[in-house]
Amino acid sequence: MKTHSKPKKIKWGIIGLGSIASKFATDLLTIEDAELYAVGSRSQEKADEFAKKFGATKAYNSYEAIANDPNIDAVYIATPHALHKENALMCLENGIAVLGEKPFAMNAAEVDEMIAKAQEKNVLLMEALWTYFLPHYQYVLNLLENKTYGNILKIESNFGFARPYNTDARLFNKSMGGGSLLDIGIYPIFTALSTLGVPKNMDASATFFENGTDSTCSMTFDYANNIKAHLKSSLIEVLPTEAIFYCEKATIKINTMFHMPTTVSIIIDGKEDIKDFGYNTIGYNFEAIHFNQLLRKGKKESDIMTFDFSKQLIKTLDTVRSLIDLKY
Template structure:
């Protein structure tokens, strides 16, 4: 019996910045998927991006892309503050949505997106790519299986230096800029995905003159005095690791823990570093998962679930309240 070919998933991308470039590069490595259309508010930028990544169509408005009946899935890579309106627009048209993290600006916006996806019976998923990377899945499995016993402590950070520029999205408060939403989300994700919801949180922050947070220090507390010490910074170069101290050993996701990297295991008096043989930027893993969900007619991921996205945005909301960060 001849096996039928897989449905070719036609992708659109809204918002054509650096992450969109990385996603498009990795999408090209996936069989039975293609970058069909891209959209920017600048036609010249859209044309350049389409030419660079071999997209068939280049639109000068997000609405035009959403109205293209050929598109199966859209990757939303616009600034944080636009995620909700862009997602709702595409979901209304019946297009499956993979939306960059943070999913939206707050829990209320996330609930609106989930409600619309359920109403339209259309797939929606937060694009927290780290969850799908083989090294992270390995760590999750080791911790779940208690290979090294229970977690005693987590230390995780994410920090780099950028020249302060209020015109740049990263520092633009109106666009959801600042360290917490942009990069602090990763250490928080590492904690929630391994320990779950904390019973208590402490946080402190420093701010740029325009009110965006330059650094954020967080302590998430759990039962049995287990704590996660987390930090994000746009003014300090940090190791950007995630370290899980367990009863019988330590699992350390090495530098750039959120991206393809290595894992160092320290146990039984030995230290071993596992290499996962990455040959892409790493965005292909979440895209492959998303493509499969579309083919199976699913409307929610079993990995990046709605409940996990809710938990993540609520934690971000709670920390913002503690440090007095309002958008």
């Protein structure tokens, strides 16, 4: 009788060992055909501690060591925004598939360079915007694409929390791409682009911290038929952090912390029906599973988080930065 052996596990490396890397590593452990093989930090102590916690085989004290390890199949890049491009290029140059945290890079020119390198080396590259792969978000996309409740009339999407201003923290460090727009404003922008596409016109205003990083950013995207998307991000104000799609026959609301595993409400004539998706992970496993599937099939680009979409996203961020006069 013929037996089918299990596929070889995809060996993952992680560059940058902050809080997002910990969440990704936690969920990677739930995936049968993947293993966390190596981690890289600029601190050996931090690398050792992270490797011990998540069972990684190798702990490196440099990002370069990860890129130079021939046993690694895929790398998750979780360094600060300003380092995304150089870290991605380093791995792609060595033929390692790259899943790079959002924002993909600091601007459209950097993203173009990364994509060009991936295509030159014929290596898989994808932006890690995890929300796109979450079942609740795919559920909402399906409702909207099929016009289950008619056309979208308006979108309201926001993401905000209050943190003490601290110039030592990456979140407030302008040279590292800190501020509300790139860190969390990308999520409300994503809700508009993934459902209505590129707007005809954009308007934006912002407030700033002393060091020039944006503390809030308010945006209005204009579409055909007078459809608008009202978007906001804030590091000084607690916002509902919901994504609401007002349609002709119902209101679809992705409830608080819409960007991560949550519930969806369908509201018709004041009656609310809440759909629970029974999540039992942090939510990073969905993008990792998709990436593993692409890698096993020999694909070089995601059919969900496409290069075109990543380009649209970063160009939109560039336009908003121009409107609010935010320069890095």
